[in-house]
Amino acid sequence: MRQPVRYFHSVRLEEEKCKGCTSCLKRCPTEAIRIRNNRATIIRESCIDCGECIRVCPHHAKVAVTDPLSVINSFEYKIALPAPALYVQFPQVHHADKIIAALYKLGFDEVFEVARAAEVISYAISRTLINEDRPRPVISSACPAVVRLIQQKYPSLLDNVIDIVSPMEAAARIAKEEFSKKHGVALDKIGAFFISPCAAKLSDVRQPIGIEKSSVDGVIAIKDVFTQLQAHVKGPFTPLEIDRASTVGVRWALPSGEAEAVGMRHTLCVDGIDNVKHALEQIENNRFDRLDYVELLACANGCLGGPLTVENGYVAKSRMNAILRHTPDRMIQKTEIFDNAHEKFRMTEELEPNNAQQLTGTMLERLVKAARIEEIEAGMPGLDCGSCGSPTCRALAMDIVNGHASEMNCIFKLNERISTLAGEMVSLGASTRFSVGGNRDDMSGAEKQADEKE
Amino acid sequence: MTMIKETYPVKAGDMTAAGDVSARIKRQMKQLGIPASVVRRVSVGTYEAEINLVIHSEGGRIDFSISPEKITIRVVDQGPGIPDLKKAMTEGWSTATNEVRNMGFGAGMGLPNMKRNADEFTIESTVGVGTDITMSFNI
Numbered sequence: 001m002r003q004p005v006r007y008f009h010s011v012r013l014e015e016e017k018c019k020g021c022t023s024c025l026k027r028c029p030t031e032a033i034r035i036r037n038n039r040a041t042i043i044r045e046s047c048i049d050c051g052e053c054i055r056v057c058p059h060h061a062k063v064a065v066t067d068p069l070s071v072i073n074s075f076e077y078k079i080a081l082p083a084p085a086l087y088v089q090f091p092q093v094h095h096a097d098k099i100i101a102a103l104y105k106l107g108f109d110e111v112f113e114v115a116r117a118a119e120v121i122s123y124a125i126s127r128t129l130i131n132e133d134r135p136r137p138v139i140s141s142a143c144p145a146v147v148r149l150i151q152q153k154y155p156s157l158l159d160n161v162i163d164i165v166s167p168m169e170a171a172a173r174i175a176k177e178e179f180s181k182k183h184g185v186a187l188d189k190i191g192a193f194f195i196s197p198c199a200a201k202l203s204d205v206r207q208p209i210g211i212e213k214s215s216v217d218g219v220i221a222i223k224d225v226f227t228q229l230q231a232h233v234k235g236p237f238t239p240l241e242i243d244r245a246s247t248v249g250v251r252w253a254l255p256s257g258e259a260e261a262v263g264m265r266h267t268l269c270v271d272g273i274d275n276v277k278h279a280l281e282q283i284e285n286n287r288f289d290r291l292d293y294v295e296l297l298a299c300a301n302g303c304l305g306g307p308l309t310v311e312n313g314y315v316a317k318s319r320m321n322a323i324l325r326h327t328p329d330r331m332i333q334k335t336e337i338f339d340n341a342h343e344k345f346r347m348t349e350e351l352e353p354n355n356a357q358q359l360t361g362t363m364l365e366r367l368v369k370a371a372r373i374e375e376i377e378a379g380m381p382g383l384d385c386g387s388c389g390s391p392t393c394r395a396l397a398m399d400i401v402n403g404h405a406s407e408m409n410c411i412f413k414l415n416e417r418i419s420t421l422a423g424e425m426v427s428l429g430a431s432t433r434f435s436v437g438g439n440r441d442d443m444s445g446a447e448k449q450a451d452e453k454e
Numbered sequence: 455m456t457m458i459k460e461t462y463p464v465k466a467g468d469m470t471a472a473g474d475v476s477a478r479i480k481r482q483m484k485q486l487g488i489p490a491s492v493v494r495r496v497s498v499g500t501y502e503a504e505i506n507l508v509i510h511s512e513g514g515r516i517d518f519s520i521s522p523e524k525i526t527i528r529v530v531d532q533g534p535g536i537p538d539l540k541k542a543m544t545e546g547w548s549t550a551t552n553e554v555r556n557m558g559f560g561a562g563m564g565l566p567n568m569k570r571n572a573d574e575f576t577i578e579s580t581v582g583v584g585t586d587i588t589m590s591f592n593i
Contacts, residue, residue: 153484155490156490156491156493156494158490281473281477281480284480284493284494284497284498285473285476285497285498285501286498286501286567287501353490355487357484357485358484358485358486358487359485359486359487363486363522363593364457364522366486366487367457367458367486367520367521367522368457370457370458370482370485370486371457371458373485374458374460398485
């Protein structure tokens with residue numbers, strides 16, 4: 001069996017740019033960052049590649065590693081899989097066709113809109129929800145950062161996550177098959193490359209969840225091809241002679257677009273990682289059990305707010321209206337693409353919980369550690385200032401118990417200790433002064449002066 | 455042998471803080487690596503109890519204790535007490551105000567939900583004194 005690379009991450013730290021401030025430390029939704037030796041470090045087991053740290057780092061020390069455009073040259077035939085979020089990156093461009101045409105000019109032999117696959121996936125999810133009895137609410141699996149968050153923080157909800165692959169994955173499979181049939185070339189000569197707004201997608205390709213191996217051969221950041229594409233999108237508009245996605249698929253880029261496409265009666269969409277965490281807490285408390293389908297998006301404004309986009313997420317959202325006006329409003333794809341989609345695009349591997357942040361040892365040992373954490377935390381100032389390098393006082397308490405930090409990392413604790421020691425020094429000084437045979441050379445300068453005045 | 459025992463006060467009427475105690479207990483259980491299905495049942499039971507304290511009681515507390523074998527949640531309030539326990543344990547029966555119902559609570563599922571999720575459930579209530587609920591969950 002293929003051994004997956006454990007914890008591949010697209011989100012990385014450029015050490016020389018890091019000042020060791022606490023911006024990312026405080027924002028990380030899984031508390032996966034520590035500041036040690038004046039530099040941030042990412043705990044690989046806990047990072048979900050959501051990209052929050054990339055957004056907040058004032059020194060741009062957090063980056064998302066993606067593939068350069070040249071990656072496409074490793075295949076004889078190259079297919080671009082643009083995320084619909086790409087369509088709203090260019091000011092004054094209101095026809096997605098122009099952007100698709102520009103992609104051909106970058107060297108791709110074919111362009112297959114991920115939005116087309118989104119239509120197929122919407123159908124597959126909808127079929128599954130209607131035909132099968134699943135714990136409600138069913139949770140979307142499209143946002144890889146959210147799925148990883150659930151694996152780590154909300155494992156009791158893994159059964160609620162829909163076991164259908166993402167539109168990106170489906171796009172790669174359909175596009176390669178179509179191309180292979182149309183041109184009579186072998187599948188392994190065809191490379192499919194996702195044009196991505198999302199930092200988590202490269203990790204999702206290199207280390208997929210729910211499937212053994214991804215059909216996507218590379219992930220290229222929207223921001224890395226933006227300039228080149230912009231040079232080509234200015235020309236006049238000529239309609240393309242390829243199957244286009246309809247508004248149903250393109251709307252997936254917008255928050256609620258997926259929930260609408262799935263077409264269930266009671267749906268909810270939540271965007272922004274903190275809001276998502278809050279929603280997941282509520283789902284765990286059975287507060288949302290009357291909902292059929294929940295779309296959870298790690299980024300504010302969904303994929304339009306992805307860290308690898310160029311345009312402001314809110315501007316992109318409003319520009320989407322113009323793009324949608326020039327998009328077919330009925331699905332025009334061949335019906336055979338939809339045949340058996342709910343079986344064809346089903347995940348093949350179980351979604352496993354990630355126990356990275358749990359205490360280790362026997363139940364008894366874990367309880368002893370937990371009691372110790374409570375005790376240490378109770379003695380902390382409770383400011384969650386981050387100066388110790390751990391995100392909260394509780395996280396520091398856990399780091400201490402796990403042997404990764406000491407109580408003296410807390411500047412308030414250190415201060416307390418210094419005052420105590422200083423007090424002891426003073427009383428020690430005072431006691432030696434009056435003791436028999438006190439050595440004058442041992443006194444501090446100040447004390448000597450005071451002595452001499454007397 | 456009880457290893458961890460914590461007490462959290464819950465204020466009456468404070469809807470903004472409703473859920474804080476159950477969230478804290480839930481975090482504690484997850485850190486301990488309690489099986490997900492148990493975490494889920496304790497969370498639902500504790501959350502319902504906490505909401506009940508906020509909506510119906512005059513204030514109270516939630517005790518959380520855990521041993522290697524089981525988790526115990528005790529919910530004690532200072533009144534007003536439940537006049538007809540049998541009715542209160544009936545699904546759909548509720549004395550919640552319209553205001554509370556408009557917030558999506560008060561569906562009359564609180565106590566039945568607690569009983570259903572716990573492995574053991576006891577409730578005692580005296581009008582004018584208060585209500586004392588114990589839920590235990592086998593790990």
